[in-house]
Amino acid sequence: MTRLDRYIFRQLAVALLAVTIGLAALVWLTQSLRFIELVLDRGLSFLVFIELTGLLLPSFFAVILPITTFVVTLFVYVRLSSDRELVVMRAAGLSQWRLARPALGLALVAVMACYGLNLWLVPASQAAFRAWQFEIRNQLAAILVQEGVFSSIGDDLTVYARYRDRDGTLRGILVHDARERGAPVTILAEAGRITPGPNGPRVTLMNGERQQIERVPPPAGAAPGTPPTTRLNVLSFSENSVDLARTGRGSGEGGERYRNAQERTLDELLHPDPADHVPDRDLRRFRAEAHQRLASPLNAIGFGLVALATALTGQFRRHGGGLRLFTGIAVVVVLLALGLxxxxxxxxxxxxxxxxxxxxLAPGLVACWVLADMPGLPYGLFRRRVRPPAQHASGPGPA
Structure with missing residues (x-):
């Protein structure tokens, strides 16, 4: 690597590091607001919030890195062109590909980083994040039940306790359980305690009443179209227990958590375990996710080549070249939309x-063709023919 290559590469690397970290922090800040309720409403510490949302950062970096590679490459090379540094380098005999070499080296580094993120770090962090989130919502229900607060454990289970004694006994308990579709249950009890169970925490209730609404089918011989009726079943008890771990959506058999495509490894996506009984719809998602992980890192070098084609094939002045910049940015925006x-x-x-x-692959190949001065394309609107220098004849011209 020559001194000029090191000079350009250093500017690119520093700018890429700063822009990627800054943009990832901004995305993390906006996305982490969704989990602020864990701190405000459910009594978790701020440190747990930071650790939980920090597990989302690898996925942010994997998405942002190709975009920031384009932004940094375009910015640095346009600045070099507007400062006439590229003019001096070309006058020294450097070709387009020699000028592009530092950016291509940086793009290759970004590609390798994206492969490391997509194939190892992102699945591991997503698995840890979802497991922790599942534990908070299910296995840590004991700390989520606060006195005087309607605590929602998932979307279909709500627990309320008027106050909590020093020994942990809950007083004035209300439990609304809608996990059985069509037959919600409401339980009122004087006291209760949260105890561990085989599938997670359970609340043991004392001296209460269980109310359940059931649908009653129409009696035999009723007119066709008669709607079913409902009735309220009331049961008094001296002791009862309710499982607080969600066993509905998001859980497998035995209360196990179902892992989605983002938290599975590449081998699990391409060769899922038959014992998991993955439905066909998820199998299609798994295969698409595997190919997306293998192909998306190549966007870093493709977007970098688009930036080089934009910056090296045009003349940028301090107050000009805006149309070409807009075209390059629009191309990347369209490519991102097409990717989604x-x-x-x-x-x-x-x-x-x-x-x-x-x-x-197509954006990088087209950008290489543009950098090579579009061979095979007739001269016309897209290329300008370079006129040969005029030859001065020493003798008289032809008659």
Missing amino acids: MTNNLAARQNAMIPLIWLNA
Whole structure:
């Protein structure tokens, strides 16, 4: 690597590091607001909040890094062009590809970083994040039940306690359990304690009443179309227990958590365990996710080449070149939109998976063709013919 290469590469690397960290911090700040209720409403410490949301950072970096590679490459090379540094380098005999070499080296580093994130760090962090989130919502129900607060454990279970004694006994308890669809249960009890159970924490209730609304089918011989009626069943008890761990949506058999595509390894996505009984819809998503992980890091070098094609094939002045910059940015925005669309299509129908690879490879190939001065394209609107220098004849011209 020459001194000029090191000079350009150092500017690119410093700018990439600063922009990527800054943008990832901004995205983390906006996304972490969704989990602030864990601190404000459920009594968890701020340190737990930081550790939980910090597990989202690897996925942010994996998405942001190709975009920041484009932004940094375009900014640095346009600045070099406007400061006439590229003019001096070209006058010294450097070709387009020699000028592009530092940016290509940085793009390759970004590609390797994205592969490390997609294939190892993101699945591990997503698995840890979702496991921790599942534990907070289910296994840590004991600390989420606060006195004087309606504590929602999932979307279908609510617990209220008027106050808590020093020994942990809850007084004035209300439990609304809607996990059994069509037959919600409301339990009122004088006292209760949260105890461990085989599937998670349980609340043991004393001296209470259990109310359940049930649908009663119409009696035999009723007119067709007669709607079913409802009745309220009331049961008094001296002791009862309710499982606070959610066993509905998001859980598998035995209360186990179902792992989605983002937290599975590449091998698990391509060769899922038959014992998991993964439905066909999820199998299609798994295959699409595996190809997306393998193809998306190539966007870093593709976007970098688009930035080079934008910056090195035009003349940028201090107060000009805005149309070319807008064109390059618009191309990347369209590519990002197409990437989201192709990922969704491939997840629904695996026959569209080649579009994922086409969206990752085509921009770089087209940008290379533009950097090579578009060979094979006739001179016209897109290229300007360079006129040969005029030859001065020493003798008289032809008659």
